[in-house]
Amino acid sequence: MTAPRHALLLLAAGGSRRLGQPKQLLRLDGETLVHRAARLGLATAPAEAIVVCGANADAIRDAVADLPLRKILCSAWENGLGESLAAGLGALSPTIDGALVVLCDQPALDAGHLLALRDAWRGDPARAAASAYGGVLGVPALLPRGWFAALAGGGHDRGARDLLRSHAGQVHAVPAPPLADDIDTPAQARAATGGSLGPNPAQE
Template sequence: MAIGVVLLAAGGSSRLGRPKQLLLHEGRSLVRRAAESALAAECGPVVVVLGAHREAVTSELTGLPVRTVEHADWAAGPGGSLVAGVRALTQDATVDAVLVMLCDQLRVDSAHLRALVETWQRTGAAVVASTYEGTQGVPALFSRAVFPELEALGPEQGARRVIARDASRVAEVPLPGGGEDVDTAADLARLR
């Protein structure tokens, strides 16, 4: 079964004041680190959705076997970027599930992504979500059955809306510290 990845990297990082996708953590930019984790999890194809800072972010992906998709209306919200990425993947009829991830979740690695895939393969759940800090969120895997719900998201909506729609169809994989991401200067200081 083919599992495509949508890596959301289109945001403008307005709270941070500079492109978070390009911040270095352990010697690699956040966007490259996330893309490499997706590839190491043996998922594919990997689609990286770009918007703000498109050229600089693209240069961070040099040499990686990923496909980039530009979402011109990225500023309207994350939902549009997610829809653009899912549509890019669903053109391929062989994709049975989509793994949605962000580039700024520092606790996400290839082992966690593989755990999401393995849980889906074992349970057959329509949605497999990461759990952290009392919530369900991304990275999350969505089976083909829920692709229409992802594609119907409005610009201001995110994957959590689909995750929360029906708890009975969601399997969970714990992600300790999963809520730790980079949005502000304080987050950046903690990152270093």
């Protein structure tokens, strides 16, 4: 039997207002967060791979120029994460059965967890597979095609989070407690990485 086809959908359009500089371009162990997230997502062998850009689009594109990603511009990125998600889903080919949604601001993310999400979804591709942390379901998550229409309108700031929680009975939860720690503020950046997180030299 042929395995269902998934796409990597990396959402990297945000303006990082609370951080005060583009979080996508911060470096962890010498690698930008957007490059790191893309590299880990590509380890799941997606049939397609898209990065959605918005704020600082040129710099984001440059940061992942060496990776096999299609770059999509979300002109309405300021309206919230839902707009970026809708733009990415709308760009996928009709042969894609699910979308692995990944963000840039979870420094504890690793390829093993993304592979676990992929494999859980492949076991029942009509259901979603989502990360479980902090008592909730969230991203990264692999969303089935049957959910795409509900997310196509954008216009919300929580991405797929509300849909995952309202459809929890249709979600395979993959535990990942460390992913509760993300990066929104300078203090979070320092705490999450023990001070090893630094700016992209090009931004200095």
